[in-house]
Amino acid sequence: MPELPEVETVLQALRPHLVNDKFTEINTYVNKLRSPLILSDVQGLLNQPIENLWRRAKYIVLKLKNGYGLIIHLGMTGSWRLESMSVDRQKHDHAEFYLSSGLVLRYNDPRRFGQIVVFEPDCDLIKHKLFVNLGPEPLTDDFSNLWLKRVCKNKKKPIKSLIMDNKNVVGVGNIYASESLFRSGINPLLAGGAISNIRLKRLTRAIKDILRDAIKAGGTTIKDYSSLNGEEGYFYRELMVYGKAGDTCSKCNRGIIRQAYQSGRSTFYCPVCQR
Ligand SMILES: [Zn+2]
Known part of the structure; x- marks a missing residue:
């Protein structure tokens, strides 16, 4: 998607x-x-x-x-x-x-x-009814460390579900949520409210960086996506965890990438790098 x-x-x-x-x-x-x-x-x-x-x-x-x-x-x-x-x-x-x-x-x-x-x-x-309930754009200053801190405060919901909720921040889907959590070393199953401010700061940064990198690469072509006139996107070459269940983590060379299920969606993470 x-x-x-x-x-x-x-x-x-x-x-x-x-x-x-x-x-x-x-x-x-x-x-x-x-x-x-x-x-x-x-x-x-x-x-x-x-x-x-x-x-x-x-x-x-x-x-x-x-x-x-x-x-x-x-x-x-x-x-x-x-x-x-x-x-x-x-x-x-x-x-x-x-x-x-x-x-x-x-x-x-x-x-x-x-x-x-x-x-x-x-x-x-x-x-407009399609826009009225949307949260901030992740690549603008409206999506800040302060904002994410407020979103996560006292939340028992897993952090991955929180960042994939359009009311909290728009456009962070399954691929980029998984990759951002990997880059910031946060376990996707962790409750939002249990994550320290310094780690949330790292996550805010990672979401912005990953989305920018992916735009530069023309997106990620897996399954059905192609850009105008069938053009492919090359960010799949930079994926570290998404779709890599069973592989050895290429960052720590120890962890085996795991696949978990959260609200019907696959989640990928390294149990060594992501705590
Ligand atoms: Zn690892």
């Missing part, structure tokens, strides 16, 4: 192609993805310059000059292709956006857990 670095990579790939271009025609081929897909009748989306694209959590926001726009989530298997109009549509292409540049942007999503939602000019995005 695409996490924050993957979505950021897709955003950075799309932005230079789309800003200042216009949608001339929009077609959809299913009635709904995760939520209803209602795009083709929205006149406000057509023939208006695309002003900007940005990311909030794992959503990409695309805003047109007239104030209309799209909120896009890749779900589990969503991906985009930008190609010539002469290229045929593929299986699982559920929406296509013709551009005045002569190219067409196609959204492909075999499992259909993605979302493409229209917003109108009078919409206050901060209060």
Whole structure:
């Protein structure tokens, strides 16, 4: 499933192609993805310059000059292709956006857990139902050591569940939560409230560093993720624990990487390095 670095990579790939271009025609081929897909009748989306694209959590926001726009989530298997109009549509292409540049942007999503939602000019995005309950962005100063300390205070919940909760901080999914906890030497099963401030400080740093490194590497391609036009991400080469159960830890050369299950998700950690 695409996490924050993957979505950021897709955003950075799309932005230079789309800003200042216009949608001339929009077609959809299913009635709904995760939520209803209602795009083709929205006149406000057509023939208006695309002003900007940005990311909030794992959503990409695309805003047109007239104030209309799209909120896009890749779900589990969503991906985009930008190609010539002469290229045929593929299986699982559920929406296509013709551009005045002569190219067409196609959204492909075999499992259909993605979302493409229209917003109108009078919409206050901060209060949009998809955004209103989201916590701070991990790469901004809003996500600080102080914030994480407050999040963890007196909590019996495991630290990994706390940092994966969107209300506490957005975009830290399973891969990067596992890797951040490894880098900061914290056992993922430890209760949030039991972790000293100095270790939480290390974790705050690790989350930011790992996400930045992963964005630089174009994300992590395992299973279904690819960036624009099928481009792979190379952060999987730098993974230390995620998906490595049974391997000897390459940091301490002693611990055997363990796999545990927390609220239905796999957790990977080194029992020697992570206490
Ligand atoms: Zn180790």
